[in-house]
Amino acid sequence: MAEAVNIKRLAQELNISIATVSKALNDSYEISLKTKNRVWTLAKELNYTPNPAASNLRSHKTKTVAVVIPCVANNFFSLSIKGIEEIARQYGYHVLIYQTHENIEAEVSFTNSLLNGRVDGILTSVSSSEYNSEYYTNLVKKIPLVFFDRVYENLDAVKVTTDDYEIAFQATEHLIECGCTKIAYLYGLENLPAGKARFAGYLDALKTHGINAGDQLVVKYQDDEELNLQHIKELLRNYKPDALFSSIEEFIIPAYCACREMDLKIPNDVKVLSFSNLSTAKLLSPSLTTITQPAFEIGREAAKSLFKILNNKQLDDEQNIILKSMLIKRESTGC
Amino acid sequence: MAEAVNIKRLAQELNISIATVSKALNDSYEISLKTKNRVWTLAKELNYTPNPAASNLRSHKTKTVAVVIPCVANNFFSLSIKGIEEIARQYGYHVLIYQTHENIEAEVSFTNSLLNGRVDGILTSVSSSEYNSEYYTNLVKKIPLVFFDRVYENLDAVKVTTDDYEIAFQATEHLIECGCTKIAYLYGLENLPAGKARFAGYLDALKTHGINAGDQLVVKYQDDEELNLQHIKELLRNYKPDALFSSIEEFIIPAYCACREMDLKIPNDVKVLSFSNLSTAKLLSPSLTTITQPAFEIGREAAKSLFKILNNKQLDDEQNIILKSMLIKRESTGC
DNA sequence: TTTAATTACGTAAACGTTTTCGCCTAGCTG
DNA sequence: CAGCTAGGCGAAAACGTTTACGTAATTAAA
Structure with a gap:
């Protein structure tokens, strides 16, 4: 809305190239500390924040995950979301919410619509109306996905469940x-x-x-x-x-x-x-x-696992995380 | 992950230009029905969905809104979100969730981070820790914003409240x-x-x-x-x-x-x-x-108002929508 | 001193769309 | 038949980043 403040603008004001600004912002080893500091201070001064669309388009990373659940107005799921959102904040991720209302078609439609690069990964608790194992077998090959509580078994995906x-x-x-x-x-x-x-x-x-x-x-x-x-x-x-x-x-x-x-x-x-x-x-x-x-913990654990996968961290041994109920x-x- | 299916691919297979495909997909009047049908059927066949980042980058529309609230694990807010999400589905919008935990700094930080084009609009119920009217006075000038339940008064923004x-x-x-x-x-x-x-x-x-x-x-x-x-x-x-x-x-x-x-x-x-x-x-x-x-209704009304604004529809007279509690x-x- | 390696930065292409503008053809008007 | 209009489409620029690669200057190695 205001005068656009983008990388180009920063580059011009500092008399350096666009590439240098970009690398400085991303703390690249190629750039000297002196230049980085110049860039960082000006960026702060002008209130610059990178355009997510441009960044995502080029880098194929959205820093966004989707949560696909039956319904948010449910004590278990709202607590799970709370846990997921807290971990997402720590990792710098954004959280999209989709409600299936226990409808398997909505579930399939939503998850399919997420495969075009809108999100980096999915957290889901599946609908109870049907058990469509075949669909998820294919889905987990296409996008990092973590199940919590309501899971599909025998799939190559992390599952967070309870006893x-x-x-x-x-x-x-x-x-x-x-x-x-x-x-x-x-x-x-x-x-x-x-x-x-x-x-x-x-x-x-x-x-x-x-x-x-x-x-x-x-x-x-x-x-x-x-x-x-x-x-x-x-x-x-x-x-x-x-x-x-x-x-x-x-x-x-x-x-x-x-x-x-x-x-x-x-x-x-x-x-x-x-x-x-x-x-x-x-x-x-x-x-x-x-x-x-432990709904809150389930959300946290599921989110942690997903972010580990997205950051290419080694997952601690097991794909099945089982928490205790009380x-x-x-x-x-x-x- | 699989072979990329994008506009270029569609254009090649149909032997028409990229521009024509794009316009056909967007149902532009410039394109004949015959061509549109060819595009649509092939798009469906190849399971094509447009890349949101590219589309957003060019068009400056994200089809996404943010919900900024104190906490999702609360009956009022989880019901509101349920309402918001349902309306968002109808309008084809995506919903991002941010929890402030009643912390005004988190609130300001989140909303600021949304001003770079990540979302088209914001729905918010503000934190109770402080009343920072000045910040919101500026914010509503920068992005379409609708308050619900916990609002700031005397601002040029839609407010959905109760009696x-x-x-x-x-x-x-x-x-x-x-x-x-x-x-x-x-x-x-x-x-x-x-x-x-x-x-x-x-x-x-x-x-x-x-x-x-x-x-x-x-x-x-x-x-x-x-x-x-x-x-x-x-x-x-x-x-x-x-x-x-x-x-x-x-x-x-x-x-x-x-x-x-x-x-x-x-x-x-x-x-x-x-x-x-x-x-x-x-x-x-x-x-x-x-x-x-009426938490669910409040969410629905707030979302409806926001989407009307985003679609440049005339708002029915009033900025203050007041629903009845029971x-x-x-x-x-x-x- | 010469050569190789390293550091710091720039050039330009690419990501996948949307959109402006212009072109061509066919049909119509006078 | 000349001149216009409108319909249908294509070329190319633009959106704001990231990144592979090139290059110049500086430093280290020989």
Whole structure:
């Protein structure tokens, strides 16, 4: 908008060539300290900042990454983004946000649109609607990509996940120790490894303790709050479980509401436990026992891995980074 | 990464000039429909997408906007971003995210770094640490900028806000109707118009009903959860208010905890009401009466205004868009 | 002293678009 | 038939960087 201040302008005022200015700005070894200082001070004086488009066009580096996630308005993802953004600041990267709304077509469309050099890399937590392994197999060959939490397996890419199986196993044992023998499962993310692992942890814990699992005790998540409420009420009415194990945060409100509407007291009549990053879990009525994933840390780790790749740093041995979740026991499982 | 597919390539394969391809892709009137169709089909066939850097460098348009906010891990802001991102998709814009962590220097540094053509416009909700009107007075001259919720006044820029004064007045009256006469105020955003308006609404409602306000009944927000808890406990101990009016969500947890620790029953001993976008307000113990801002709508409206400006569309008369918040009465004010 | 190596800088091409301007042809007007 | 107009397209410059390569001056090695 104002008089353009670019490299050419700096070069003219200092009576040196454009190339020298560029190299000085990039702290090249070819330029003497004296010249560098002249350039730097004038640049600061004129408030010069390089034009990103020009720089990117020539150098094929954007210093920008994309975050492709289902939705930002979710405690887990907003915390992840917070972590990603903080690391990005440290590394001098910019962060683009794309929401898929659990729609695989949107997901594919977004990521495809990022392959023309708009970003240097992608951080993603994939949508739960479908598992399109083939697409991602090709994608990871085209651009540096790091998965977090909701990942695709058996791909040549870094994955940051949590101990879903173990913590679900542990949480189920907690319910059993509290005396539950008829534990219902509120099933989310069933197409994804994370969802399957949680369910497997649940099933194996039951088996270990000689408890029969039953399909009737499983409610699958629908993208409709009212429907989930109905299903949980039917579950409670027809099969009278003594515990609800919710594998995703989205089941909390319908679960609590269902219990209230059916006049079932938590934890006396039915115990409740959920995966969740809800900050107010301890203020609920009754306070909710949660499995809490380190969402912020997951974002940080995923971002760190991506930036290491982009800076051609050696990745410490492993492509699979697994962080620990926490089982936080509260009143809703009361024991 | 693969064989570059660019305009030049398309031109060669079709035996036409680069200029013609470019114009065809941009649906220019200069090009015949026949040629356009040839270009479009080949472009689709080769999976061509224009290089954003080159396009931006030449055209000075980035199709990108920046969102500068205090923090994404906050129900209000994550909902706003959700709204912004949805509108951005519709208009074909990309969204960059920057978190200031309520730090004015970070805020200034980020926005300055966006003036070199990285983005076409900025959406921002400013930090509460300081009110640096002068900086923004200059900024709005340099780049299209839309404020939402946390705004600077008297600037030539669109502002999307809510009816803070009116709803705070109304909420205070609600507490008075419930029989409260000693209403404490948990004061956040005191440097910003939004914070001041809420406080003014509170004060005026008290005055209207002949109730004296007192400085002792006001607790100001600190960026330290433990400290806020202490201050609220001291408030409750020393001045025994019969209601807590919280002007920001961050006070909810310390307020509830303070009441519990001091063995005060909500709403019998003390009523509680807060500005909040917490989805689980109705599940708290007891359920929380809230003033809920239309965060998602605010994001959408702010984004729409910005894109109208960027597309040189006439703005419908007004620079001030004011949306209505909702007072949702629940058990915590029980009456 | 001669030669090689090193330092410090400049020239110019390249990145992939958009856009101005001009050219050619065909069709129309008078 | 001359002269115009308009439609359709191409040549080339420009956007602001980065970088391969060349070169002159200085220093080090022989």
